[in-house]
Amino acid sequence: MRSWQEMNPLTLAYLGDAVYELWVRTHLLELGHEKVKELHKQAIRYVCAGTQARILHALLPDLEDVEQQVVLRGRNAKGSYPKNVDVVTYRHATAFESLIGYWQLTGQVQRMHWAFQQVDGILGEESPKEISIK
Template sequence: MRNWQEMNALTLAYLGDAVYELWVRTHLLELGHERVKELHKQAVNYVRAGTQAQVLHALFPELDEVEQQVVIRGRNTKGGHPKNVDVVTYRHATGFESLVGYWQLSGQTDRMKWAFAKVDQMLRGEEVIK
């Protein structure tokens, strides 16, 4: 496999999207949701571009320099066509997905767990703990 640094940011986002989606589905099952219709409704709250952009804004100041560079690459890459969301929000969501893809490829599961815990806090209406 190529080095993640050589990969197109959209490729990192492609992987990050899948990793994040799997975490969301697993997490919702762990919370006790069982009905498919309810699972889908809850999952949409987690994976929509607006949520991902909000999470990125909360995380960004706590990211190291390499992580911030990954986000900026992902955010600035042109590609994809946003549906039901403005371009800026869509690009920030792509930056978040690129970051998750980077963490996956670089084996940084603790960073993913840290970030995903913040997602959960936000969606539960809790104050996000640094």
């Protein structure tokens, strides 16, 4: 397997998407949600591009230089995006997923858990903030 630096950031995002989705599903069960319809409704709230972009924005001030580089690569990756979300939001969501993929591939489980522990607080914020990445 190639190192994360040699990987296409969309490949990191592919992995990050799966890791984050598994965390969300497990987290919702831990919160006591049991009905499948409610689980699905809540999961959508966590995994939509707008939410992922908000999470990334909240984490940015605490990211290390190499993590910032991963985010920039993920944000700037060229690829298609869905029509139901603006391209900027989608690219920031991709950057978030790339960061999670990076943490997973490099075995930085504690760092990933640190980020996941902040998600509920971020979702509790009233309005999304403007996102700017160095």
